[in-house]
Amino acid sequence: MSSFDPRTHLPDDLLERVRSRAAAHDQENSFPDADLADLQAAGYLSILVPGELGGAGLSLAEASALQQRLAGAAPATALAINMHLVWTGVAKVLADRGIDDLRFVQEGAVAGEVFAFGISEAGNDLVLFGSDTDATPRPDGSYAFTGTKIFTSLAPVWTQLGLHGLDTTSADAPQMVYAFIPRSDAVRVRDDWDTLGMRGTQSRTTELHAAVAPADRVVRRIAAGPNPDxxxxxxxxxxxxxxxxxxxxxxxxxxxxxxxxxxxxxxxxxxxxxxxxxxxxxxxxxxxxxxxxxxxxxxxxxxxxxxxxxxxxxxxxxxxxxxxxxxxxxxxxxxxxxxxxxxxxxxxxxxxxxxxxxxxxxxxxxxxxxxxxxxxxxxxxxxxxx
Missing domain, CATH: 1.20.140.10 (Butyryl-CoA Dehydrogenase, subunit A, domain 3)
Incomplete structure (x- = not known):
């Protein structure tokens, strides 16, 4: 990281604009739309996407340093953006290991898609190893997800939700299904984010009512429980x-x-x-x-x-x-x-x-x-x- 200059991706003037708005978003319990717009314009949402696909091609270590810098100015903005960066980071981890399954995430991030993280569920201490969300297979290979996700950061603005659910009906059930769904009428976002802190993340509850992940956005079916995938x-x-x-x-x-x-x-x-x-x-x-x-x-x-x-x-x-x-x-x-x-x-x-x-x-x-x-x-x- 010797040649890495965080100011290239988070210039001082951008950082100060973000810092200047943080108190108001905390007081108003509002989402930092202007922060997101500034960060998108700076290419920040594609920092982990390789250069050949239009991103900055940064390492996870470099992205981590940038997130530390952003959090010093506006913790809630940094935490919200984290959830998008998680998916682009996962795409990088897989691609580095020769697995191209999330290339669409990398291309989407460059094109302006905002990815949210739909894993948390109330009372589900299995986290990645289990889910109370029902994943129902459909004849065309797509899946319909029905359930409730909590702490869904970026709730007002996300365009794609990466999530998991449990398939209990297929012949090899139970299977954990990881997929991405677009925002649609089958997704209802509750306006229920009124918290002690991190108010700008707007990590609202998300209801899924047979929300469909297309077949080409179903990225994994793996056995429930601890898994080395x-x-x-x-x-x-x-x-x-x-x-x-x-x-x-x-x-x-x-x-x-x-x-x-x-x-x-x-x-x-x-x-x-x-x-x-x-x-x-x-x-x-x-x-x-x-x-x-x-x-x-x-x-x-x-x-x-x-x-x-x-x-x-x-x-x-x-x-x-x-x-x-x-x-x-x-x-x-x-x-x-x-x-x-x-x-x-x-x-x-x-x-x-x-x-x-x-x-x-x-x-x-x-x-x-x-x-x-x-x-x-x-x-x-x-x-x-x-």
Whole structure:
């Protein structure tokens, strides 16, 4: 990444426009349409598409660095765009391994399609390994999906929804079916996104009423349960790395704000700025020590995905561990930044107040703390004795 300049894809002026709108979208609970338009115009939605198809041809490691930068300006915008980038990232992971099944995603991203991520379902802790959405096969090879997806980011604007469902009627059932459906009358999006933070993502609930994925958009039929299929690996790896990137970007911004505030606040007792206070210096140093560990970890694991490294049975533990560390560290850094900034950060007009609410969302994304610990324990200790 030595020759990679993030300002080429996220220029400073674009970033500042995004930053200037973030507070209003949080207050209004609105989707950042202008951010999306600016990012599309800059070619940002096709950064992971190879150059020969019209994209920027960036690596996952480079896209991760960009998402950290974007999240520092507007976490909700970065998290929303993440879900589109996940699918273009999965397409890249597959293509790098000689599998061209998601070429249409790459071509679509260049053409202006916005892809959303329709995997989450209420109460489904199987996540990629099971689904409560019914996938009904049709004679022409297409599938009709009926069910409810939650946390569907980009809800007001997506044009294609990548999702999964369970086929329980075919001769080889049960089979997990992964496919893409276009926006249609069979898809109903509830206007129900009224949350504590990450409000600009507009990750609304999506109802599917026999929504049809054409035969050429049905990309996988695989056995339910844990599966080594490259598509499953692609989804999990890109999702976890880009999520870790967003929350790492929040941590960086909180650290920057804490430093700025420490230099501006002045103690009545000593007459010096808080940047000279030993307790504040220790706290800021502790924040920096925690933050500094995250970007190298993300880059290293992203490079391993890009380079087709073989971590065998440790892959899922490494990926879930990375995401878990990023979100828990980010929350601690934001907590400490609030203490450095003092009571002013408690007002809703404070950027730190918004970061404090936004960072809380991290623990609700897969892998949650329980799942991450179970995955890592299984990788190191093996299965629980019967």
């Amino acid at each position: 490259p598509l499953v690996f692609g989804i999990f790896s890109v999702f976890e790395i880009l999520l870790a990137s967003v929350y790492t970007g929040i941590a960086r911004r909180a650290l920057e704000l804490a430093v700025t505030t420490a230099h501006h606040r002045r103690s009545k007792k000593s007459g010096k700025t808080y940047a000279s206070d030993p307790d504040i210096r220790w706290r800021v140093a502790d924040m920096a020590l925690a933050y500094d560990a995250l970007p190298p970890q993300i880059e290293a694991l992203a490079r391993d995905v890009d380079g087709i490294a073989d971590h065998g049975g440790q892959w899922f533990a490494l990926l879930s561990g990375l995401k878990h560390r990023a979100v828990t560290t980010a929350k601690q850094v934001v907590d400490d930044a609030m203490l450095v900034a003092g009571g002013s950060s408690y007002f809703s007009s404070s950027e730190l107040s918004r970061l404090y609410r936004d960072v809380l969302a991290g623990r609700f994304h897969p892998s949650d703390p329980e799942s991450a610990h179970a995955t890592v324990a299984g990788a190191w200790l093996g299965p629980v004795e019967p």
